[in-house]
Amino acid sequence: MTEIIKALIIGIVQGLTEFLPVSSSGHIVIAQEILGLQHGEEENLLFAIVLHFATALSTIVVFRKDILQIFQGLFQFKWNEEFKFALKIVLSMIPAALVGILLKDTLEELFSNLRLVGFMLLITATLLFIADKARNTGKDISFKDSFIIGVAQAFAALLPGISRSGSTISTSILLGDDKSKAARFSFLMVLPLILGATLKMYLDAREEGSTSALADFEFMPLFVGFLAAFISGLIACKWMIDFVKKAKLKYFSFYCTIVGAFVIVYTFV
Helix, strand or coil: CCHHHHHHHHHHHHHHHHHCCCCHHHHHHHHHHHHCCCCCHHHHHHHHHHHHHHHHHHHHHHCHHHHHHHHHHHHCCCCCHHHHHHHHHHHHHHHHHHHHHHCHHHHHHHCCCHHHHHHHHHHHHHHHHHHHCCCCCCECCCHHHHHHHHHHHHHHHHCCCCCHHHHHHHHHHHCCECHHHHHHHHHHHCHHHHHHHHHHHHHHHHHHHHHCHHHHCCHHHHHHHHHHHHHHHHHHHHHHHHHHHCCCHHHHHHHHHHHHHHHHHHHHC
């Protein structure tokens, strides 16, 4: 199997699982293990960031009207709903941003631990199962809720196998927030972080020159993976919003339980 085909498969996996609450980072680790697409720790992290950037762009396409309204509200310099929503997004970013800055080396080590992925998928399954039982309230996301959801996102960023969308949507729902608003907030709050992380990686690659992890990749596998993640991300993002509204998170809980148990058994065999 060529590197391009492997990148295509992993790109599709990333695009689908970024928006489905099953842990995109965990599935990438699993897919890399199965397909034998293993590089160094920094190269693996770079490939993950490229794929996450692709799904960030798919989020921008799906929520382009929401994003435009937020920017319009900001530039009006008024205490309106758009301005408050933008502040909530910024507030939610703080915990994950601190984790990314302070624990970069730890992240690189954890994102190569397949057994850890299996156990964290079981935790994701538990979160989803509990959230599925919560009733829909129609409540707006408060500033306090935004920060707590941001803490949940920070844990997901630190531990592969903990679904980012699963943890943030579940946390928001358990705080009593409206389910459709929880999904919308979850998908929008990650945008600045992904774009910022991608920019930082690019700047680091420029500074390091030929020693950068970027130099170890050929262009086509990265491009194919990026394109696959973008297209599959468009599909999954639109589908997931409707799925959350219908309170079907328990099915993803069952899936994460099965995959998590399989991975744990696989690492011991």
